[in-house]
Amino acid sequence: MSASRHDRVSWLRQPGVLAALPAAIFLLLGFAGPLAMVFGYSFMPPKTFSLMQPPTVENYISVFTDSYYISFTWSVTLAAITVLLLFPICYPIAYGMAKLFGKWATLVTVLVAVPLLISENIRLFGWVLVLVKNGIADGSLQTLFGVSMSGLLYSVPAIVLGLVYVYLPFMLFPLVIGISMIPDTLKEAASDLGASRWQIFREIELPLAMPGILIGGILTFILALGSLAESKILGGQAIVMIADDIESSFTFAQNWPKGAVLSVLLIALSGIIVYALFRRIDLDQIIGRR
Amino acid sequence: MSEDSSSFLELDSITKKFGDFTAVRDISLKIREGEFFTLVGPSGSGKTTMIRMLVGMEQPTSGEMRLQGRVLNDVPANKRPTCMVFQSLALFPHKSVGENIEFSMKIAGVDPARRRQRAEELLTQLRLPVNYYDKGVNQCSGGERQRIALARALAFDPQILFFDEPLSALDFRLRKTLEKELKDIHKETGKTFVYITHSLEEAMVMSDRIAIMKAGGIVQVGSPHEIYNNPVDKFVAQFMGEVNTLAVEKAGARSVRGQADGATYQVSRMPEGFTSGFLIIRPEVMKIGKAAERLKNRVKGVVFNDYALGSRIQYQVRATATNEHWLVERLQDDPYEGKVDDTVSIGWQPADSILVSE
Numbered sequence: 001m002s003a004s005r006h007d008r009v010s011w012l013r014q015p016g017v018l019a020a021l022p023a024a025i026f027l028l029l030g031f032a033g034p035l036a037m038v039f040g041y042s043f044m045p046p047k048t049f050s051l052m053q054p055p056t057v058e059n060y061i062s063v064f065t066d067s068y069y070i071s072f073t074w075s076v077t078l079a080a081i082t083v084l085l086l087f088p089i090c091y092p093i094a095y096g097m098a099k100l101f102g103k104w105a106t107l108v109t110v111l112v113a114v115p116l117l118i119s120e121n122i123r124l125f126g127w128v129l130v131l132v133k134n135g136i137a138d139g140s141l142q143t144l145f146g147v148s149m150s151g152l153l154y155s156v157p158a159i160v161l162g163l164v165y166v167y168l169p170f171m172l173f174p175l176v177i178g179i180s181m182i183p184d185t186l187k188e189a190a191s192d193l194g195a196s197r198w199q200i201f202r203e204i205e206l207p208l209a210m211p212g213i214l215i216g217g218i219l220t221f222i223l224a225l226g227s228l229a230e231s232k233i234l235g236g237q238a239i240v241m242i243a244d245d246i247e248s249s250f251t252f253a254q255n256w257p258k259g260a261v262l263s264v265l266l267i268a269l270s271g272i273i274v275y276a277l278f279r280r281i282d283l284d285q286i287i288g289r290r
Numbered sequence: 291m292s293e294d295s296s297s298f299l300e301l302d303s304i305t306k307k308f309g310d311f312t313a314v315r316d317i318s319l320k321i322r323e324g325e326f327f328t329l330v331g332p333s334g335s336g337k338t339t340m341i342r343m344l345v346g347m348e349q350p351t352s353g354e355m356r357l358q359g360r361v362l363n364d365v366p367a368n369k370r371p372t373c374m375v376f377q378s379l380a381l382f383p384h385k386s387v388g389e390n391i392e393f394s395m396k397i398a399g400v401d402p403a404r405r406r407q408r409a410e411e412l413l414t415q416l417r418l419p420v421n422y423y424d425k426g427v428n429q430c431s432g433g434e435r436q437r438i439a440l441a442r443a444l445a446f447d448p449q450i451l452f453f454d455e456p457l458s459a460l461d462f463r464l465r466k467t468l469e470k471e472l473k474d475i476h477k478e479t480g481k482t483f484v485y486i487t488h489s490l491e492e493a494m495v496m497s498d499r500i501a502i503m504k505a506g507g508i509v510q511v512g513s514p515h516e517i518y519n520n521p522v523d524k525f526v527a528q529f530m531g532e533v534n535t536l537a538v539e540k541a542g543a544r545s546v547r548g549q550a551d552g553a554t555y556q557v558s559r560m561p562e563g564f565t566s567g568f569l570i571i572r573p574e575v576m577k578i579g580k581a582a583e584r585l586k587n588r589v590k591g592v593v594f595n596d597y598a599l600g601s602r603i604q605y606q607v608r609a610t611a612t613n614e615h616w617l618v619e620r621l622q623d624d625p626y627e628g629k630v631d632d633t634v635s636i637g638w639q640p641a642d643s644i645l646v647s648e
Binding site: 199 | 345346347366367368369370372373374376378380382383384393394396397398442443446
């Protein structure tokens with residue numbers, strides 16, 4: 001068919017395009033726009049508040065020569081630890097919810113989801129009351145066993161606890177979906193062919209649940225990478241995570257361009273990690289769609 | 291422990307209850323080594339539950355299963371020397387054709403070169419191209435997937451192979467081809483095959499012996515020939531396909547009276563203690579028109595319709611007295627001399643009918 005003038009404009013009137021338009025406009029203004037602004041600010045001279053200055057890479061140079069790699073490393077390390085802890089914690093629960101609990105699975109879903117309705121900060125302050133010196137944990141230990149654990153709060157383990165606690169649902173629910181997609185007959189067939197429970201897990205369950213595992217892993221990794229409240233509320237001055245640096249650049253230091261550079265680098269880091277994972281792992285191939 | 295070949299696999303009063311529901315009721319059965327044995331029954335007859343107990347996916351509520359004298363009840367599924375081809379086939383979607391076939395050998399720790407050699411042998415035996423080894427199972431057609439599932443089960447080298455209606459999802463022609471192929475593979479391997487299906491026709495083609503199940507129990511066990519010629523009751527007779535059934539009661543030593551038309555029909559043999567039941571006559575032994583005129587057992591009716599069945603032609607005749615529908619078959623090249631809507635006689639020889647109780 002020849003591309004007449006009429007053909008070139010008619011795609012605009014297609015129902016799919018029209019239906020997507022409101023969401024597209026919203027995303028453009030609310031998502032792409034701010035990102036573009038952050039990207040723009042990262043090339044402005046330090047401590048300026050206008051996007052109209054001549055662009056410079058000065059901020060990038062100063063970030064790379066400064067010691068920001070420390071907070072980047074903390075963020076990546078703690079995000080990785082969070083994912084590695086969440087997987088073994090969530091897998092058995094997800095397995096139960098997908099295959100064993102039956103009608104009780106709904107109750108577990110509600111129990112896991114309801115805390116999400118309460119602000120993350122408030123829930124973390126709850127943990128402060130538990131972990132603080134002479135708090136619930138320390139006080140109970142003193143009363144019951146006569147030992148004092150006063151150093152629980154404001155430490156790296158406390159931050160990890162907070163991250164694991166806050167992001168648990170984001171690992172759990174993708175896993176539930178991933179595991180429930182595995183037909184029981186495949187496991188029966190593997191057992192019939194001589195496989196033990198461990199072999200069934202390794203050969204059948206794990207590869208077929210991989211889409212859920214990857215999505216849960218990426219989701220929690222990215223969320224933990226950009227987390228702020230856990231390190232501030234539960235970590236105190238123990239360490240500085242990158243989101244902390246970004247926040248103080250924008251607020252306390254009043255240096256928007258530097259905050260923008262750190263944001264751009266964090267987004268780039270997340271993007272590279274996700275891209276590399278999906279490049280190496282073909283989800284369709286794993287579950288045999290292709 | 292020495293066991294004679296007549297009880298290779300022995301089921302002794304097997305019962306399975308799910309809560310209040312009894313899925314399998316007191317089944318005792320002896321399956322011989324090397325035979326093709328088929329459990330046939332409509333859905334809900336307990337045949338799937340039976341086979342799931344045999345492979346170890348369900349536990350019997352009571353009774354004992356023995357393979358060559360060894361009690362199977364407490365042997366877990368992955369330790370039983372048996373294997374099943376699933377209704378859904380249950381091929382592993384994330385593994386290639388070769389990896390699927392080799393699965394049991396990989397589990398058993400067979401070395402990769404030996405595994406591959408055996409997988410390729412099986413591909414050849416099941417008429418699949420050897421280069422399918424690396425193909426994804428979801429890229430294969432229905433018939434190919436069927437063969438892969440069978441190859442995977444054969445690779446396990448089971449003492450008994452179970453089949454849970456694996457052909458039921460296929461179209462008619464492919465099913466017919468695979469039924470024969472399966473029987474050929476049974477002969478080639480010499481293994482004991484235990485097959486379940488809801489189609490007695492399918493069972494007839496392949497089996498050495500058939501057990502017919504109904505509501506959790508076994509109604510009849512026998513060779514296809516025995517079951518075809520001597521069904522024990524109306525259920526078995528009707529299960530075999532289209533038959534004429536007439537509700538009758540005993541009239542004399544060699545005669546019965548139709549409950550609807552009150553007419554008397556001769557039978558060649560009267561079962562002991564018979565009072566009332568059904569007279570079963572197959573459409574292909576029924577005569578119509580001139581051929582029926584001199585028969586003792588006759589019904590008058592109107593030819594309502596005719597159906598071409600390939601090699602045969604079938605007539606539906608509606609009895610004048612009772613409006614009961616009768617089916618009569620003739621060979622395609624020897625049709626009945628009259629026309630549709632003609633009033634005719636239909637009839638049968640006493641020896642061609644079967645008298646069964648309820």
